Amino acid sequence: MTIEKDIADNTARPGRRVVPQWAWKLSLAVCAAIWGGSFVVMKDTLDVIPPAWLMGIRFAASTVIVGALFWRRLRDNLDLSHLAMGAILGLASGAAFVVQNVGLDDTTPGRNAFLTATYCVMTPFINWFVTRRRPDAGNLVAALLAIVGVGLVALGDDLSLIMSGGDWLTLVAAVLFAVHIVLVARFSSAHDVMTLTVVQLGVSALVALGTAVVMGPPPAPSAFASADVWFSLAYLVLLSSCVCMVVQNLGQAHVPPAQASLLLSLESVFAVVSSVIFYNELVTPRIAVGFGTIFVAVLVSEFGLGRKRASSGRSGAKERP
Numbered sequence: 582m583t584i585e586k587d588i589a590d591n592t593a594r595p596g597r598r599v600v601p602q603w604a605w606k607l608s609l610a611v612c613a614a615i616w617g618g619s620f621v622v623m624k625d626t627l628d629v630i631p632p633a634w635l636m637g638i639r640f641a642a643s644t645v646i647v648g649a650l651f652w653r654r655l656r657d658n659l660d661l662s663h664l665a666m667g668a669i670l671g672l673a674s675g676a677a678f679v680v681q682n683v684g685l686d687d688t689t690p691g692r693n694a695f696l697t698a699t700y701c702v703m704t705p706f707i708n709w710f711v712t713r714r715r716p717d718a719g720n721l722v723a724a725l726l727a728i729v730g731v732g733l734v735a736l737g738d739d740l741s742l743i744m745s746g747g748d749w750l751t752l753v754a755a756v757l758f759a760v761h762i763v764l765v766a767r768f769s770s771a772h773d774v775m776t777l778t779v780v781q782l783g784v785s786a787l788v789a790l791g792t793a794v795v796m797g798p799p800p801a802p803s804a805f806a807s808a809d810v811w812f813s814l815a816y817l818v819l820l821s822s823c824v825c826m827v828v829q830n831l832g833q834a835h836v837p838p839a840q841a842s843l844l845l846s847l848e849s850v851f852a853v854v855s856s857v858i859f860y861n862e863l864v865t866p867r868i869a870v871g872f873g874t875i876f877v878a879v880l881v882s883e884f885g886l887g888r889k890r891a892s893s894g895r896s897g898a899k900e901r902p
Contacts, residue, residue, distance in 0.1 A: 605835040606883075609844040612825040612832070617851025619821050621859050626813040629804040632682040633793035638814065640675070640786035643822035647782060651775040658773040659780075666768045667777045670761060671784025677757035678785070679792045680750050687747025694849045696751040698731040703759040704842035711763055720839035723882035726874055731849050733871030762838050762845070769834035778830045782822065843882050850875055 626635065648655060685693045702724040705716035768777060793799070804810060833841045850872060856862040 600835070602835060605832045606840065606844055608828045609832040609836060609841055610847055612829050613845050613847040614851040615820050615825050616848045617853075618855045619817060620852045621855040622816045623813045626810050629807075629810065630800045631793065631797055632685075633679065633789055633796050634800055635817070636675075636678055636682065637786055637790035637793045639817045639822050640782050640789055642814075642818045643826065644779060644782040644786055646818070646823050647775075647827060648779045651779060654773055654775040655779060658776040663772055663776045664780055666764075666772055667780025668784045670764055670768065670777060670781040672788065673757050673761040673764060674781055675785030675788030677754045677761060679789055680757065681754035683792075684747040684750030684754060687745050688751060692736065692748060693751050694852070695728075695732050695736050696748055697755050697758065698846045698849055699728060699752065700755040700759040700762070701727050701839075701842040701846040703756060704762050705839040707756075707759050708763045708766075708838045711767060717839065719881055720837075720843075723843055723878045724839065726878035726881060727843055727846050730871045730874030730876075730878060731846060733867050733874060734849055734853050759842065762833060762842050765830055765833040766838050766841075769830065774830050774834050775827070778827055781830070782826060840882055843878060847875065847879075 623635070630638075681693065681697055688696075702721075705720050705724065708714065709716050765777075829845070836844070853862070853868060857864055
């Protein structure tokens with residue numbers, strides 16, 4: 582069964598109101614915007630709370646909140662299969678965040694953002710390996726354009742071809758993010774997405790907290806005396822995790838993996854936009870060209886696939902309403 586058929590089955594169940602796919606795509610772009618804004622929000626918080634501890638607190642609190650909100654779904658659906666699949670998602674997601682942040686210690690933020698965004702190129706090939714479905718040419722072209730655009734936005738003058746240890750770790754994180762995107766699309770067709778999400782958040786919290794304990798002591802109580810720290814935690818827990826993790830998994834259950842990864846890679850664009858708005862960063866011609874390139878990538882992904890679907894419909898293929 583292909584990803585596209587899984588997605589169609591997930592969106593057209595009897596008695597359920599079908600949400601148009603453009604709405605799910607928009608929701609993924611909104612997630613990217615919230616994550617992009619988090620770089621500005623948590624800028625000063627990372628000075629007092631180590632990254633691994635911050636991720637552990639974020640995912641642990643999110644597990645409790647989302648679990649409480651959807652406890653009926655957990656009660657009705659939680660079984661060994663949901664535990665196993667959710668744990669796999671949590672291991673991939675939690676490890677990706679941890680490895681990305683560890684890699685950041687030995688590379689620049691721009692290179693970290695750029696190399697992380699390469700998951701939008703990896704995703705179609707990992708999906709090919711999992712589903713045996715050859716990548717669509719439009720998706721590949723769009724992914725390559727997106728990488729060029731992210732590079733123009735994030736790298737600046739840091740165009741060195743020499744890979745540091747942090748760069749290689751960031752690439753590993755990108756692979757894990759791509760694997761997570763593909764697995765969400767696969768697992769969601771036969772499982773309750775909310776139940777998977779709660780288990781995923783819980784396992785991600787365990788991965789992050791385990792790493793935090795190994796890497797260093799917890800933050801001092803005085804770190805939580807600032808109102809700014811609590812604002813950052815509220816943003817990261819409520820928006821970046823509770824809202825975005827739920828919406829991301831729901832959206833990925835309805836949008837093909839290659840397109841989902843491209844939309845999520847807009848995070849780097851929104852990070853720069855947030856810096857422009859809140860820190861008066863200048864939009865240079867290079868950044869403007871990068872934005873334009875990413876916009877073209879989104880258009881190629883969307884309308885290129887649309888032409889392929891239209892032609893297949895004209896050839897007599899039966900489409901699901």
